[in-house]
Amino acid sequence: xxxxxxxxxxxxxxxxxxxxxxxxxxxxxxxxxxxxxxxxxxxxxxxxxxxxxxxxxxxxxxxxxxxxxxxxxxxxxxxxxxxxxxxxxxxxxxxxxxxxxxxxxxxxxxxxxxxxxxxxxxxxxxxxxxxxxxxxxxxxxxxxxxxxxxxxxxxxxxxxxxxxxxxxxxxxxxxxxxxxxxxxxxxxxxxxxxxxxxxxxxxxxxxxxxxxxxxxxxxxxxxxxxxxxxxxxxxxxxxxxxxxxxxxxxxxxx
Amino acid sequence: xxxxxxxxxxxxxxxxxxxxxxxxxxxxxxxxxxxxxxxxxxxxxxxxxxxxxxxxxxxxxxxxxxxxxxxxxxxxxxxxxxxxxxxxxxxxxxxxxxxxxxxxxxxxxxxxxxxxxxxxxxxxxxxxxxxxxxxxxxxxxxxxxxxxxxxxxxxxxxxxxxxxxxxxxxxxxxxxxxxxxxxxxxxxxxxxxxxxxxxxxxxxxxxxxxxxxxxxxxxxxxxxxxxxxxxxxxxxxxxxxxxxxxxxxxxxxxxxxxxxxxxxxxxxxxxxxxxxxxxxxxxxxxxxxxxxxxxxxxxxxxxxxxxxxxxxxxxxxxxxxxxxxxxxxxxxxxxxxxxxxxxxxxxxxxxxxxxxxxxxxxxxxxxxxxxxxxxxxxxxxxxxxxxxxxxxxxxxxxxxxxxxxxxxxxxxxxxxxxxxxxxxxxxxxxxxxxxxxxxxxxxxxxxxxxxxxxxxxxxxxxxxxxxxxxxxxxxxxxxxxxxxxxxxxxxxxxxxxxxxxxxxxxxxxxxxxxxxxxxxxxxxxxxxxxxxxxxxxxxxxxxxxxxxxxxxxxxxxxxxxxxxxxxxxxxxxxxxxxxxxxxxxxxxxxxxxxxxxxxxxxxxxxxxxxxxxxxxxxxxxxxxxxxxxxxxxxxxxxxxxxxxxxxxxxxxxxxxxxxxxxxxxxxxxxxxx
Numbered sequence: 001x002x003x004x005x006x007x008x009x010x011x012x013x014x015x016x017x018x019x020x021x022x023x024x025x026x027x028x029x030x031x032x033x034x035x036x037x038x039x040x041x042x043x044x045x046x047x048x049x050x051x052x053x054x055x056x057x058x059x060x061x062x063x064x065x066x067x068x069x070x071x072x073x074x075x076x077x078x079x080x081x082x083x084x085x086x087x088x089x090x091x092x093x094x095x096x097x098x099x100x101x102x103x104x105x106x107x108x109x110x111x112x113x114x115x116x117x118x119x120x121x122x123x124x125x126x127x128x129x130x131x132x133x134x135x136x137x138x139x140x141x142x143x144x145x146x147x148x149x150x151x152x153x154x155x156x157x158x159x160x161x162x163x164x165x166x167x168x169x170x171x172x173x174x175x176x177x178x179x180x181x182x183x184x185x186x187x188x189x190x191x192x193x194x195x196x197x198x199x200x201x202x203x204x205x206x207x208x209x210x211x212x213x214x215x216x217x218x219x220x221x222x223x224x225x226x227x228x229x230x231x232x233x234x235x236x237x238x239x240x241x242x243x244x245x246x247x248x249x250x251x252x253x254x
Numbered sequence: 255x256x257x258x259x260x261x262x263x264x265x266x267x268x269x270x271x272x273x274x275x276x277x278x279x280x281x282x283x284x285x286x287x288x289x290x291x292x293x294x295x296x297x298x299x300x301x302x303x304x305x306x307x308x309x310x311x312x313x314x315x316x317x318x319x320x321x322x323x324x325x326x327x328x329x330x331x332x333x334x335x336x337x338x339x340x341x342x343x344x345x346x347x348x349x350x351x352x353x354x355x356x357x358x359x360x361x362x363x364x365x366x367x368x369x370x371x372x373x374x375x376x377x378x379x380x381x382x383x384x385x386x387x388x389x390x391x392x393x394x395x396x397x398x399x400x401x402x403x404x405x406x407x408x409x410x411x412x413x414x415x416x417x418x419x420x421x422x423x424x425x426x427x428x429x430x431x432x433x434x435x436x437x438x439x440x441x442x443x444x445x446x447x448x449x450x451x452x453x454x455x456x457x458x459x460x461x462x463x464x465x466x467x468x469x470x471x472x473x474x475x476x477x478x479x480x481x482x483x484x485x486x487x488x489x490x491x492x493x494x495x496x497x498x499x500x501x502x503x504x505x506x507x508x509x510x511x512x513x514x515x516x517x518x519x520x521x522x523x524x525x526x527x528x529x530x531x532x533x534x535x536x537x538x539x540x541x542x543x544x545x546x547x548x549x550x551x552x553x554x555x556x557x558x559x560x561x562x563x564x565x566x567x568x569x570x571x572x573x574x575x576x577x578x579x580x581x582x583x584x585x586x587x588x589x590x591x592x593x594x595x596x597x598x599x600x601x602x603x604x605x606x607x608x609x610x611x612x613x614x615x616x617x618x619x620x621x622x623x624x625x626x627x628x629x630x631x632x633x634x635x636x637x638x639x640x641x642x643x644x645x646x647x648x649x650x651x652x653x654x655x656x657x658x659x660x661x662x663x664x665x666x667x668x669x670x671x672x673x674x675x676x677x678x679x680x681x682x683x684x685x686x687x688x689x690x691x692x693x694x695x696x697x698x699x700x701x702x703x704x705x706x707x708x709x710x711x712x713x714x715x716x717x718x719x720x721x722x723x724x725x726x727x728x729x730x731x732x733x734x735x736x737x738x739x740x741x742x743x744x745x746x747x748x749x750x751x752x753x754x755x756x757x758x759x760x761x762x763x764x765x766x767x768x769x770x771x772x773x774x775x776x777x778x779x780x781x782x783x784x785x786x787x788x789x790x791x792x793x794x795x796x797x798x799x800x801x802x803x804x805x806x807x808x809x810x811x812x813x814x815x816x817x818x819x820x821x822x823x824x825x826x827x828x829x830x831x832x833x834x835x836x837x838x839x840x841x842x843x844x845x846x847x848x849x850x851x852x853x854x855x856x857x858x859x860x861x862x863x864x865x866x867x868x869x870x871x872x873x874x875x876x877x878x879x880x881x882x883x884x885x886x887x888x889x890x891x892x893x894x895x896x897x898x899x900x901x902x903x904x905x906x907x908x909x910x911x912x913x914x915x916x917x918x919x920x921x922x923x924x925x926x927x
Contacts, residue, residue, distance in 0.1 A: 014644065014649065014650065014651045015651050015653070032651075034643070184632065184635075186628035187625070187630055187635040187638060187639065188628065189625050189626045189628075189727060189729055189730070190642060190729030190730040190732070190733055191524060191626070191728065191729030192626060192729075193729075194729060
């Protein structure tokens, strides 16, 4: 059983985001990158599956600054193979471009299961899972919260809004978008990561030129604009009701 | 002339038989000792043979002199009388043996004669009385008073073992007196009054029975001898073992500063999973434990209802090693993760142990394994992840670390660029916590107006790692320390000052082993003490407050600084009323050892901080609890609310008192902005 997990780095929202001079992109100077949280869950789910079934786990990530850290951390958790896709990410790569580059790589790896975080906060052209599934001609289930593996098939529990869940049986191979792992991502001691840095090897694959066609074009990127602030109505229940009625009338509510 | 007639009334064959039984005793004893030592040697190596002189002196003061044992009066005197009673009788027996079977047998001389002999008899009689008094106190305490700390032992067989020791010692003492009394009753030597107890017993025999009953004497002598030999032979197999393990453990105790935690004994496999992963010295700890329970009595986690008792950790580990495990694991089945995570690393157990056990080091080593396994509290996991990523537990950007300095004019120097005398290591809580930053501003203002040449590291500072290390995340501690040390090496300063005792401890004691000790480290209370003494800080107004003060574990117990904060309070005109638990006996607020990052389990009845604020509030006329630690302020302010003491007790940082007494105008800085 081969599992391939996609992981990528996204801007860490701990830092204040700033728009660069072009007005259509984030200013990268002050940005700090962090693993996409849901990709972290996807890695955890893959490791849990490995622990249950003995599957082989490969983690695949674009070569952006900090990628070695997340790959070595994955190795410290138990990932067997680490691959980073080297390429020119400076000018911005969308998910379509990334999916096109990843398709042949993933085909070569002959996975039974492909896991990715179901979304990332900087996905502008849709999340990567369905795009990949399209190029690979494989089924896709998103918002998956739990996976059971059997010979040739998987049972995925998909979460719906409103607290609904559905169990779906799907033939392998399949692309799954992970919403949450069965258990929260584990803590990896720093010494284990340091050990992984000494023992694990990161393979490098060339991305070549990215084909970004089909994605949206950004006209303007801006901070949320502050609207009028809310008014808090104080007083007794009757007073509050009276002022509310007053406000409704003023606004022309019939 | 008074002379010791050893083996009076004892046939020669019995004398020889005694030596044969003695030989057997030695064999059984030696086998037991070898068995123990071989077990120690299965532990990991640890170097403990430096400074032989200090080690021997420790044994003299603590084993022979029983200094720590005596800190608790009743059990201290109880133990001292039993110990010295027994030791004197043992020395007496050895002297008699040498007198008779060495000096007399080989050289036909005896030294237990004339005045030497009568004083020998008198002294032994008196020490025998000490022994019996001590045993009486022990029996009264163990079976009538029944203190909590002797109850609820984790396992069976301990009651029998405890009783065995008391019974054997009692029998040795009583049969010894009876044998002596019978001998005196029959022989009636002139010098009998020099053995007052034996003489009294002899007179009783004369009054009530047949004083010529040599058979009774003979039988009692055999019983006395057999009991003594059984007791000796049983030393390595029973609670008596502490007679040997205790002093040996004291000899091999750590002589490092308390605040310097041992690094893991193995780099490949840090942490302890199986008992063989402990160091030989830790294995010796478990065997030395006498189950006295003093550590349990002072443990804040135990007092709060956490599942931890340092006493039980020692007992359970010893039992696990020596008894069949029946497939149970050490970690999980014998020692639970909950117990280990309950520890606040306050050091109270270590500091009170009469045999100098280091319960904390074993707890931390087992935590180290739990951390490797990722078996940790979710909140702690977040804190560690944040510390690894941002260098602080709050999960905020390091660029926000010095945000609190915004209103300050002139700008505080950046010690990485400008040379300063004092590097102010601000610490996480003082930098980020919303209830602390106003105190941090006060400190900056006081430093500035006193003309102190100081700077901070701005976004270059990282958490010092004191608590990270005590959580058991050694790799993260190394990483944080390395980053700070690199920043230190790029900065020019003479002294580090910090308001955080945890940072103070690790910067002072643990950063030096990483190769940098070109600076000294001061707690802010020490610096203010110096500034007030030198006149650099001018106390304009005596406050006249009646206050009490909480000694932070990492300033007091760990680093012995009790006086500086007290001198500062006194200089500010505060009358200090001590809480019952003060200085060495201070009671942890519950935040240390990473506990501040963890959720309290539901069985916790009353948190340590709540107990502590109640202790402060119970002092008459005291309405201010002064603290000298940012974590204390946060913990106690919260506890004042949950313990419903608002309006009765106010928690104040030492810096607030300084600002009041120096009549500093704080709004000034803000107006300039």
